[in-house]
Amino acid sequence: MHPYVKQVLETIEKRNRHEPEFLQAAHEVLESLSPVFDVHPEYIENNILDRLCEPERQLIFRVTWQDDSGKVFVNRGYRVNFNSTLGPYKGGLRFHPTVNLGIMKFLAFEQIFKNSLTGLSIGGGKGGSDFDPKGRSDNEIMRFCQSFMTELWRHIGSSTDVPAGDIGVGGREIGYLFGYYKRLTNRFDLGVLTGKGVDFGGSMGRKEATGFGCVYFAKDMLERKKETIQGKTAVVSGSGNVALYTIKKLQELGAKVVACSDSGGYIYDKNGLDFDYLRQLKEVERKRLAVYQSKYPNSIFKPNAKVWEIPCTLAFPCATQNEIQLPDAELLIKNGCILVCEGANMPTTQDAFRLFESKGVLFGPGKAANAGGVAVSALEMQQNAALTSWTFEEVDRKLQAIMMKIHNTCVECATQYDNPNSYVTGANIAGFKRVAHAMMAYGVI
Ligand code: NDP
Ligand code: 2IT
Numbered sequence: 001m002h003p004y005v006k007q008v009l010e011t012i013e014k015r016n017r018h019e020p021e022f023l024q025a026a027h028e029v030l031e032s033l034s035p036v037f038d039v040h041p042e043y044i045e046n047n048i049l050d051r052l053c054e055p056e057r058q059l060i061f062r063v064t065w066q067d068d069s070g071k072v073f074v075n076r077g078y079r080v081n082f083n084s085t086l087g088p089y090k091g092g093l094r095f096h097p098t099v100n101l102g103i104m105k106f107l108a109f110e111q112i113f114k115n116s117l118t119g120l121s122i123g124g125g126k127g128g129s130d131f132d133p134k135g136r137s138d139n140e141i142m143r144f145c146q147s148f149m150t151e152l153w154r155h156i157g158s159s160t161d162v163p164a165g166d167i168g169v170g171g172r173e174i175g176y177l178f179g180y181y182k183r184l185t186n187r188f189d190l191g192v193l194t195g196k197g198v199d200f201g202g203s204m205g206r207k208e209a210t211g212f213g214c215v216y217f218a219k220d221m222l223e224r225k226k227e228t229i230q231g232k233t234a235v236v237s238g239s240g241n242v243a244l245y246t247i248k249k250l251q252e253l254g255a256k257v258v259a260c261s262d263s264g265g266y267i268y269d270k271n272g273l274d275f276d277y278l279r280q281l282k283e284v285e286r287k288r289l290a291v292y293q294s295k296y297p298n299s300i301f302k303p304n305a306k307v308w309e310i311p312c313t314l315a316f317p318c319a320t321q322n323e324i325q326l327p328d329a330e331l332l333i334k335n336g337c338i339l340v341c342e343g344a345n346m347p348t349t350q351d352a353f354r355l356f357e358s359k360g361v362l363f364g365p366g367k368a369a370n371a372g373g374v375a376v377s378a379l380e381m382q383q384n385a386a387l388t389s390w391t392f393e394e395v396d397r398k399l400q401a402i403m404m405k406i407h408n409t410c411v412e413c414a415t416q417y418d419n420p421n422s423y424v425t426g427a428n429i430a431g432f433k434r435v436a437h438a439m440m441a442y443g444v445i
Contacts, residue, residue: 002034008049015054019102021321021346025109026053028350032428035417040436046444048436052112055105057081061151063129065144068137077148079127079155079163082108085438088159089125090115090374092166095144095173097132104128106321107166110345111374113431114367117406120378125161127152133168145176152177153184158191158384164377165195167320170241171207175200190384194377198389203380205395206373211245211343212396213372213403214316214364215253218341220407221362221423227338230254235312237261238319239282239289242343242370246316248275259310261319262289265303268310269296311335318343326351333359342366357422368406368427375402 009030016022030049037044059079066072078101081089091111094103104126112124131144155161165174174195182188196202205212219229234255236243239262247257251272259268260278267273267289277295281287290301308315308328315337317323321344324332329352332340340356341364342348348356348363356363376399383389390398410426413433419425 001031002037004037004044004049005030005034008053011050012053016102016105019105021106022102022109024350025106025346028346028424029109029113029428029432032422032425033432036429036432042440043436046440048439051439052083052432052435053109055080055082055108056084058101058105059127059155060101063131063144063147063151065140065147067140075129075131075144077127077129077151078104079152079161080104080108080125081155081161082124082126083112083435084123085435085442086116087121087123088157089161090122090164090377091124091126092128092164092373093169093173093177094126094128094166095131095133095168096128097130099128099130103321107345110367112435113428114371115374115378116431116434117368117409117427118371118375118378118402119405120375122162122374122378125163126166127163128166128169131168133173138172141173142176145173146180149177149180149184153181156181156192158189158381162191162377162381163193164374165241167240171195171197171202191381194380196380201380201384203376203383203395204390204392205399206376206380207241208245208248209376209395209399210242210370210373211247211318212249213375213399214242214246214318214341214343214369215249216372216400216403217364217369217407218314218316218339218362219253220404221339221341221364224411225362228254229314232256232313233258233311234314234316235259235307235310236316236318236343237266237307237323237347238317238344239278240319241283242373243316243318244275244279244283246318246343247273247278250314250316251275255314258312259307260289261307263319264288264290265301265305266307266310267292267299267301268307269299308332313338315340316343317347319347320344321346322349324348324352326355328352329355333361337361340364341369343370345370353424357424360421363423365424365427367431368410368423371406372399372403375399
């Protein structure tokens with residue numbers, strides 16, 4: 001490890017002692033940046049890394065709301081403005097009981113490099129709340145979103161900070177948030193949120209973008225090795241927005257997707273899953289995955305188990321952080337898995353992805369592989385700014401081009417730094433260098 005990297009890691013470990021996920025994300029990125037500092041001493045002279053690891057601003061606020069019976073609850077709201085070097089802070093909102101400042105910071109930190117890799121003008125941010133949407137009525141969700149926006153509106157704007165969805169925040173929540181922003185500010189300012197409904201400034205293809213983009217990235221990785229998706233068996237974790245559209249695109253490209261999951265367990269069908277029924281269950285009816293068996297009694301629902309125990313050739317972690325740990329990685333490799341492509345943010349631990357890379361398993365890190373979502377969010381901002389809207393086909397074509405460019409950037413950068421098969425090295429270094437170069441141009445700010 002470069003002594004400068006070691007020194008910065010020591011500083012941030014002291015400063016962020018109680019934030020294990022943030023420290024994990026920082027270690028993963030910084031450790032792979034070591035070779036950059038041998039050729040760019042100016043980044044050390046300007047202490048770029050230390051500056052990059054401290055958020056520009058962090059907001060924490062109280063969110064008070066009432067359930068349908070009138071009972072009053074308090075949650076904590078967050079928005080981390082991590083880095084605005086390349087554009088307005090951009091990143092999703094997560095509503096999940098596990099949310100805390102460290103989780104927000106890891107997500108916002110990852111977002112800096114991901115957004116940089118897209119080549120578009122977006123900085124890194126993230127927000128959310130420890131609110132648990134599970135089992136809540138539409139009216140309860142609406143009141144929560146309205147209370148959340150009652151504070152957030154003063155901090156966001158189309159050239160300041162542009163939130164979108166993440167776990168627990170999809171089209172329904174963005175609709176409530178946008179409606180209340182409009183009411184509070186008396187401004188129909190479309191560029192303030194992305195992931196909006198297509199009737200009010202949303203982009204065609206945004207809902208599909210993260211999952212589709214992740215599969216496009218996997219396809220590009222496989223093609224480099226003269227392999228295809230066609231005919232392969234795949235396993236996907238999660239059954240939310242990213243997982244569903246990963247499954248859909250995998251099926252369109254000829255893979256057999258045999259399993260997916262939610263926090264209750266996984267569903268396995270050796271004949272392949274029925275996407276339309278899954279979508280109806282999870283996206284429309286918001287039911288638990290176990291219900292899938294009511295239509296497919298021959299499928300297997302295994303509670304409290306990880307999908308990684310099912311043999312597959314292609315694996316797509318699309319649920320949450322740290323869901324592939326070292327023993328899961330060992331099992332996947334033993335069962336013949338040749339590719340792991342991250343739809344989620346940091347779903348694979350560092351020892352697990354190191355094992356994949358050392359065993360020649362193609363590994364697509366989230367900041368590259370799941371960048372399709374935020375990239376199409378940036379395309380939504382472009383459409384809003386131009387008061388126009390593009391067709392699904394136009395957006396999908398642009399998404400494919402962006403994913404291929406990210407893929408090629410990773411390969412070129414990894415090759416330049418003598419590690420041609422490491423997408424982790426390529427993504428981290430290429431993402432970092434664009435931000436660092438622009439920070440140098442701004443001087444010390
Ligand atoms: P959703 O809320 O739509 O779906 C999340 C899925 O993951 C659900 O199936 C959920 O199960 C499961 N899940 C969530 N948390 C846990 C947990 N702690 N343990 C087990 N299962 C869990 O979220 P998204 O699909 O939008 O997000 C999934 C991942 O993709 C996240 O890591 C997110 O940061 C990342 N991502 C999302 C993007 C987007 O555009 N939405 C873009 C890029 C990355 P259950 O319903 O039972 O909780
Ligand atoms: O992790 C992510 O990239 C997202 N949740 C999407 C962010 C966005 O602004 O579309």
